[in-house]
Amino acid sequence: MSDIDTMTSDWLSRIERAGDLQALEAERVAALGKQGAITGLLKTLGGMTPEERQVEGPRIHSLRERVLDAIAERKAVLEGAQLDRRLATETFDMSLPVSTGPQGSVHPVSQVMDELAEIFADLGFSVATGPEIEDDWHNFTALNIPESHPARAMHDTFYFPDQMSRGDGAEKKRMLLRTHTSPVQIRTMTSKAPPIYIIAPGRTYRSDSDATHTPMFHQVEGLVIDKGIHMGHLKWTLETFLKAYFERDDIVLRLRPSYFPFTEPSAEVDVGYTIQKGRRVLGGSEGWMELLGSGMVHPKVITACGLDPDEWQGSALGCGIDRLGMLKYGMDDL
Ligand code: DAH
Numbered sequence: 479m480s481d482i483d484t485m486t487s488d489w490l491s492r493i494e495r496a497g498d499l500q501a502l503e504a505e506r507v508a509a510l511g512k513q514g515a516i517t518g519l520l521k522t523l524g525g526m527t528p529e530e531r532q533v534e535g536p537r538i539h540s541l542r543e544r545v546l547d548a549i550a551e552r553k554a555v556l557e558g559a560q561l562d563r564r565l566a567t568e569t570f571d572m573s574l575p576v577s578t579g580p581q582g583s584v585h586p587v588s589q590v591m592d593e594l595a596e597i598f599a600d601l602g603f604s605v606a607t608g609p610e611i612e613d614d615w616h617n618f619t620a621l622n623i624p625e626s627h628p629a630r631a632m633h634d635t636f637y638f639p640d641q642m643s644r645g646d647g648a649e650k651k652r653m654l655l656r657t658h659t660s661p662v663q664i665r666t667m668t669s670k671a672p673p674i675y676i677i678a679p680g681r682t683y684r685s686d687s688d689a690t691h692t693p694m695f696h697q698v699e700g701l702v703i704d705k706g707i708h709m710g711h712l713k714w715t716l717e718t719f720l721k722a723y724f725e726r727d728d729i730v731l732r733l734r735p736s737y738f739p740f741t742e743p744s745a746e747v748d749v750g751y752t753i754q755k756g757r758r759v760l761g762g763s764e765g766w767m768e769l770l771g772s773g774m775v776h777p778k779v780i781t782a783c784g785l786d787p788d789e790w791q792g793s794a795l796g797c798g799i800d801r802l803g804m805l806k807y808g809m810d811d812l
Pocket residue numbers: 657658659660699700738741770771772773794795796797
C-alpha cells in the first residue's frame with residue numbers, strides 16, 4: 479500500500495518538475511504510455527485474487543486519475559507560460575502606420591491628363607467635358623464633316639443601332655461613340671459665350687486595334703475662340719505646352735501643312751528628336767515624329783455654333799494622350 483503512496487508522490491513531483499511541454503509529454507509516456515509504469519501496474523490487476531483486486535483496483539485507478547489530472551494541470555501552466563513568452567517578444571502596435579501591403583499608383587493616362595490640365599491652367603485654359611455617347615451632328619456635321627464626307631469612313635465609327643437614334647425626320651440624329659474629342663469644341667461653343675480657352679481630355683472610340691491602336695483610347699482637344707486669333711498664337715501655345723510637358727527647353731516643332739475638315743489652314747505638328755545610343759531622344763531635329771493635329775477653326779464650324787466668324791476666330795488642337803504618355807514614360811505597346 480505504501481508503495482502506491484510513494485509512487486503517487488514520485489509521479490506528482492516528476493510532473494511538477496517538467497520544465498516544458500516536451501518534458502511533460504515524456505513523463506506522460508513514462509507513466510501512462512503502452513510500456514508506462516502505471517499502465518504496467520494496471521496490468522497486474524488481472525493476476526490478482528478478487529479480494530486483492532477489490533482493495534488494489536481503486537488505489538491503482540486513483541493513482542492513474544491523480545497523475546492524469548496533474549499532467550493536465552501542468553500542461554495548462556506550461557502552455558500559459560509559453561503564450562506569455564511569445565506575447566512578450568511579439569509586440570504588435572496597432573497604432574503604427576502600415577509599412578507593407580498593396581500599393582496603388584496613378585494610371586499613366588490619368589497622370590498625363592493631370593499634367594495637361596496643370597500646364598494649360600497656367601496658360602489660362604480651363605477643362606471642359608462632353609458625352610462619350612454622341613450624336614453624329616456634334617461628332618461630324620457641325621465639324622464640317624457632312625454625311626457623304628470620306629472622313630466619316632476614316633473614323634471607323636462605332637454606331638448605335640438605328641432604333642436608338644434621337645429625334646425625328648430631318649432632325650433625326652444617329653448615335654455613336656465619339657471618335658474624337660472635337661465634338662467638345664461644338665458643345666462648348668454652343669453653350670458658352672466667347673472668349674473660350676479650354677482643353678477637353680477624355681475617352682474616344684474607334685473600331686481599330688493593334689500594338690499602337692486600341693478601340694478605346696484617349697485624346698485631348700484644345701480650343702481657343704477670341705478676337706484676332708492667328709497661327710502665331712497657336713504655334714506659341716504648342717511650343718510652350720510641349721516644352722512644359724516633356725520638361726525640355728530644346729524641344730523643336732515642325733508645322734506641316736495638312737488637312738482637317740474643321741480647321742483651315744491645318745497643320746500637323748511633328749516633334750524633333752536626336753538619336754543617342756541607338757535610341758530616339760526628344761529634343762533637337764535629326765528626325766521628326768508626328769505628334770498632333772491643329773489649325774485655325776474653320777469659319778463653317780464657327781457659324782454652325784451660331785457665332786459670327788468675322789467677329790470670332792479660333793485655333794484648335796487634337797492630340798492622342800496615350801501617345802503622349804508612351805513618349806514621355808518610354809512605353810512602346812499600348
Ligand atoms: N479630331 C482629330 C482626330 O481625331 C484631331 C484634330 C486635328 C483635332 C486637328 C483638332 C485639330 O482640334 O485642329 O483625328
